[in-house]
Amino acid sequence: MTSTTSENPSTAPLRVGLLGTGPWAARVHGPALAAHPGVTLTGVWGRRPEAAAELAKELGSQAYEEVDALIADVDAIAVALPPDIQAPLAVKAARAGRHLLLDKPVATTVESARELADTAAGVASVVFFTLRFSAAAAPWIEEQAAVEGWFSGRADWIGSIYAPDNKSPYADSPWRRERGALWDVGPHALSVLLPVLGDVTEVTALRGPLDTVHVLLRHASGASSSTALSLTAPEKASGVTAEFRGAQGIAELPAVWGEGPVASYGTAIDALLEAVRTGVPHPCDVRLGLRVTEILAQAEQALTR
Structure with a gap:
């Protein structure tokens, strides 16, 4: 290179x-x-x-x-x-x-x-x-990735750019409106779960309200995880959260948007x-980009079954 x-x-x-x-x-x-x-x-x-x-x-x-x-x-x-x-x-x-x-x-x-x-x-x-690449989230993810024995994880990205009163400049994106939260914010959730719990071996998914999607994952480490994804939640319901649970306790993602x-x-x-x-x-x-696309494609297939 x-x-x-x-x-x-x-x-x-x-x-x-x-x-x-x-x-x-x-x-x-x-x-x-x-x-x-x-x-x-x-x-x-x-x-x-x-x-x-x-x-x-x-x-x-x-x-x-x-x-x-x-x-x-x-x-x-x-x-x-x-x-x-x-x-x-x-x-x-x-x-x-x-x-x-x-x-x-x-x-x-x-x-x-x-x-x-x-x-x-x-x-x-x-x-x-x-x-x-967030100054708050990235060190936390690395810290959890160094810990062994996680039992389960969760990473939720609940957005509201399509809520009635939201004037987001990103709401006019045709591809985002067509593909929904699974493809737009699903990559963010997976980028947190994969380095901590390991690669995904099994994927299933179900639909929630509007474009909301819930994805369940089994990881090579033996842990399981879930993610809730939406772009259509009410503004007061929006937010980004993540946590991991194991014998060492519960680790919760700190506030992530301080530096922008x-x-x-x-x-x-x-x-x-x-x-x-x-x-x-x-x-x-791009190798992680490929793996994320593979997992999201599996989730999309699960939604059609």
């Missing part, structure tokens, strides 16, 4: 191209990339050229009309696009030797996720599972830079 920078990769800023112009790109990816001292935001590409031009101006960068031209000019791409658009573009970038900073889920089909994981084997990759997503994304950028510098894969790379 090598950097494509022309200078010493340990000192030269990583040239990054941002793919996407929606609210998540404009509020999180773009500002974090523009402010990070270890990268140069080379350019912005989007499916709407006028939006790319506007966002590039705000970020002090330049807009690209062709995605291939931007990929050719950078060392890495950061993607803030729907997963079924992200996957083929990430494959294209990986084939060109570009490192990847992706959003979750990496894809919504196992075939697309597997192609991406196979193609990206020769580059550095990081998938932005928000809790795994821009700071968490900055930590993800740090992780990509470290992976590029050392050649050591990050735990949240």
Whole structure:
């Protein structure tokens, strides 16, 4: 795994191209990339050229009309696009030797996720599972992963972006509305459960109110876990919680939103830079992205039975 920078990769800023112009790109990816001292935001590409031009101006960068031209000019791409658009573009970038900073889920089909994981084997990759890069949540997850003998776990992400009085800027996303909480926030829950309880060996699921989904998991460690996922809960019912129970007691996830997503994304950028510098894969790379897609696909199949 090598950097494509022309200078010493340990000192030269990583040239990054941002793919996407929606609210998540404009509020999180773009500002974090523009402010990070270890990268140069080379350019912005989007499916709407006028939006790319506007966002590039705000970020002090330049807009690209062709995605291939931007990929050719950078060392890495950061993607803030729907997963079924992200996957083929990430494959294209990986084939060109570009490192990847992706959003979750990496894809919504196992075939697309597997192609991406196979193609990206020769580059550095990081998938932005928000809790795994949160200053509050990440150390807690690592601490629980070091403990043996967990009996059960739970990770719930109850959102309310589609509640009647919620004016979330993310509510207009067609893919999020179509695929629902299972695919949008399910990856976050799995990113907490997997490193602590181990890989999943059995999956079942059932539907709750509106887009709410309950998933039950059996893990290779022998532990079981559950997750409740929703984007349509009343605002006062929303929240993110996680806990693990075992002979040593109960461990509960601390408050996770203190520093905000821009700071968490900055930590993800740090992780990509470290992976590029050392050649050591990050735990949240495309292989985890593939495994998460496989588990979510199994849960979706269980819902149809």
